[in-house]
Amino acid sequence: MLAAALFVVAVEPAAAQSINRALIQNLNRQLLYVAAPIAILVETILFYAVWKHRNNRDPSPTRENRSLEITWTIATAIILLFVGFASYNVLLSPYISPTLGDAEIQTNASEQALQGAAVPDDPDAVEVEVVAYRWGWEFVYPEANVTTDNTTVVPANTDIYYHLTAREVIHAFHAPELGLKQDAIPGEYNTIRTSVGETGEYRVYCSEFCGAGHSRMYANLTVVSQDRYQDWLDEQRAGNATGSTNMTNASSTNGSAARRAPA
Incomplete structure (x- = not known):
């Protein structure tokens, strides 16, 4: 899993063909930079805990760890703020949000x-x-x-x-x-x-x-x-x-009709 995560992060994606694709691709890559280390950290802690306590037949549960609770609350808030900020900037683009x-x-x-x-x-x-x-x-x-x-x-x-x-x-x-x-x-x-x-x-x-x-x-x-x-x-x-069967003339206007909503 660690090798797969590092491979995904390290591989350069193919060049985007459009502005829309480039914006989405860049956002996905930013989120991947955040998600991959978190996934690696969680799995590392899990395997460490399993290995360390593999012979413990009478474990004592942790009742309270205020420092740990504050740490993961702050870390989670920072991650969510980053994800929200990165996504919001992309959603603001007129190439992403429909008009x-x-x-x-x-x-x-x-x-x-x-x-x-x-x-x-x-x-x-x-x-x-x-x-x-x-x-x-x-x-x-x-x-x-x-x-x-x-x-x-x-x-x-x-x-x-x-x-x-x-x-x-x-x-x-x-x-x-x-x-x-x-x-x-x-x-x-x-x-x-x-x-x-x-x-x-x-x-x-x-x-x-x-x-x-x-x-x-x-x-x-x-x-x-x-x-x-x-x-x-x-x-x-x-x-x-000349009466082509592939195309039909469906509009006799010149596209200068009055419209109000700016894109």
């Missing part, structure tokens, strides 16, 4: 894209409406007038805002390699903010049981360079114009 919209989605507001969704801090951020349904994912790029099914492409090193909602039941958007997980609820938006530093392909799953097709409800998330992203948008718009 809620300021209003319910209006069914008759089709002329306003993302009405009620949170507004990005960065004007250059990419916004994508994610509509979960049984059993697939629809990705709408309002500013680009592009819609895809089960495929989302975003640029690297850019803030991405995924505005999540659902059509009929609760789903959950989960991209484990990027540290993303959030519920998609009918009638409202939950917003995930992320930024991915490396190009690559990742898998999105539904992590909320939603019926018979739940296990097959996944999508591909592809991160590309900024130039390739613009080329991809142009290709999708061209495909829409």
Whole structure:
């Protein structure tokens, strides 16, 4: 056990692909630095006590040890304060805590894209409406007038805002390699903010049981360079114009609708 704990602490983790994953990974590592020595200390004391008193047939129990009680109370308080402080700093990050919209989605507001969704801090951020349904994912790029099914492409090193909602039941958007997980609820938006530093392909799953097709409800998330992203948008718009069966034009707005809640 001692060797396993030392190995886990000593091994350098793989580089995180997104800011979200980096924050979570760093928190886990900080907590491991605290938990491993405590586990080693407890096991050491246990084995020592067993070994020392192995031949004691008539042990006398300790009735009171005020110094020991004060020591472990203070030590426990320090550990809990550290864990709380480290966790609180991570939870404060806008990349970890979901951003809620300021209003319910209006069914008759089709002329306003993302009405009620949170507004990005960065004007250059990419916004994508994610509509979960049984059993697939629809990705709408309002500013680009592009819609895809089960495929989302975003640029690297850019803030991405995924505005999540659902059509009929609760789903959950989960991209484990990027540290993303959030519920998609009918009638409202939950917003995930992320930024991915490396190009690559990742898998999105539904992590909320939603019926018979739940296990097959996944999508591909592809991160590309900024130039390739613009080329991809142009290709999708061209495909829409020629009647492509892969993409459908689901939004005629330019994404400039009025929204109130800052992210």
